[in-house]
Amino acid sequence: MIELKQVTKRYGKGTKTTEALSGLNLSIKKGEIFGVIGHSGAGKSTLIRCMNLLERPTSGEVWVDGVDLTKLGKQQLQTKRREIGMIFQHFNLLSSATVYDNIAFPLRLAHVDKAKIANKVNELLQLVGLEDHRDKYPAQLSGGQKQRVGIARALASDPQVLLCDEATSALDPQTTDSILKLLLDINQKFNLTIVLITHEMHVIQSICDRVAVIHQGGIVEEGAVAEVFLKPQHPVTREFILGEAGESAQLALQAPHDGSSKLCKLTFLGEKTYDSILSRTARETGVDFAILQGTISKIKDIPYGQLIVRLEGESGPIEETIRKVRDEGLDVEVYD
């Protein structure tokens, strides 16, 4: 659906250039919710703004739904942009227009006739739950309500893609969750492709199917959320995930251990999360274990658990325990 090929974006002239994106490649499938996570300054904002050419890449191609945007003329690009909705961190609503007029705005730009606009706007007001606020001005709304207007406005021209530029970063945790839920609903209802950028792992974990980690203008890790989340490869990815789990995992990994014990991290995914695999196996092999740290959570709808344990006993039985739980389908990481 969206494909970036060798996208490079440089700012400035002469010797004082900074490279925000360096030869970045990315492919996003139709109907998926794709998250891009990165620290501020990593280039994520530039990246998403390249997807509708609000920023024109210095070089490279931007393909959306089979069209290379960088090759389009001014007018063709304007028409194409109607298929790409966008919502923003600071909502960017027209302060001089009511909720109704804000949502109607993209349709008026496209010269849609009045009756059709009224139909569409009322439908959208209902979708985002703002029927009672149609004649209010943005200044009279809460942050969450403003973002709902933003979403309704972005959906007005029936786009193929919705770009979310830090759409929940200015909202409190409860409101963030309700907006994320709305995005997920829309994704399922309309099979709409959603690209979102964020610096919060929580956002990725709640609704994304796939994730890419951006660092210094390039993608350092990419894959299904569960995979990236549970087995992070790149240090930056680990940082984001550790940030979520807190310091306790770090502390657990500092626990003393010697020849007669081993520190392991066990990862449970899916229904196994609720199984008593570890105690069953330990009973069979005669190994003792101390639980040092544990978490249980969900990635989108899939439950997962992580346990940091110290296995105690002879090295033979310990090896056997590790082999057996691996056979049961758990992922085991052994620390020396």
Added chain:
Amino acid sequence: MFGIDFSLLDWNEIGVASADTLKMLVSSAVFTFILGLPLGVLLYQTSRSNTGWVRIVYNVLSVIVNILRSVPFIILIVALIPFTTWIVGVSYGVLGTIPPLVIAAAPFFARLVETSLREVDRGVLEAAQSMGASTWQIIMKVLLPEARPGLLAGITITVVTLVSYTAMSGMVGGGGLGDLAIRYGYYRYQKEVMIISVLFMIVLVQVLQMAGDRLVKHFTRK
């Protein structure tokens, strides 16, 4: 008291002068708006561009506007006499005052327009751009409506400035209350005429400012 006797006033002449002032004010305000608004939008648009030749257009416009704003109005009236005569056929009276008033006020108003357009949140412009709005649509449907309170305040300031300009035009026989104040009040020592003329102008400015403030308040949504 102080030898002031209002019974000496020629109310008929004051009425004519008041009407002249209003005529000058309204027509010059209308033309200032018609000329200054696009000029302000042009200043704003060209100032945002990175393209070389557009920057040159901006710089040229900017210098012209600055020059017109720095020439004292009284000198501008005289300097513009040939132009005024060419445009309206005369260089004196109510009609002859309007072109210099517009030439003086339009650049001033254009700067105020430029400033209030700059106040519009860039994010909103970007949102409109992302929805496929053309430059013209962004100007007409985003920039101008979003800047409306600032533009109304700018119009108010400009019209109030025009009131004092119309008074100055009295120096060169422009007609109106200012003319009356100078001819009778100043040259012929008729304090009464001066007092009444000035008083009328004070009231006029007050009314204009209050009306402007109200409009600004009515259209402010923040």
